[in-house]
Amino acid sequence: MRHLTQITLSSFVLLFFSLPFVAEPHDVEEPALQELPIWKQCCADHDCVAQNVRIVGREGKEKVAVEIEGTETKVDKEKLSPVPSPNTWVCYVNPKGKIVNENIRCILFPEKKSTVDVPNPMKNSKGQKLGPDLTQER
Secondary structure, eight states: OHHHHHHHHHHHHHHHHHSOOOOOOOOOSOHHHHTSHHHHHHSTTSOEEEOOEEEEEEETTTEEEEEETTEEEEEEGGGEEEESOSSOEEEESSTTSOSSGGGEEEEEEEOSGGGOSSOOSSBOTTSOBOOSOTTSOO
């Protein structure tokens, strides 16, 4: 009987740890942001951190040059998304890894001009295309 109990308990433990774990996105005390599908999709692994991000320029049609916490890199344009937040959030595949495109899941930047550190890489607040220096409106 004792062996049967141990086998049952062992089976339960193995089953529990073999089930896929679906994490909830972490709480950053920004309800409007946390309700968005992009936050739930991108930040479910608790790997998003508020960081200083600056758009440096365009790199062809597919990439945008950015500076994250002083490190310049190029990221895929589709990784940039405006969100209702005063912060810029960078979500990493490996939070302790390098600041490179392959390790960046997404960059969520403030959507309102009054709070923007990182402007939309393609247009200014008036919907006009930006010039070579994407950090300034013309």
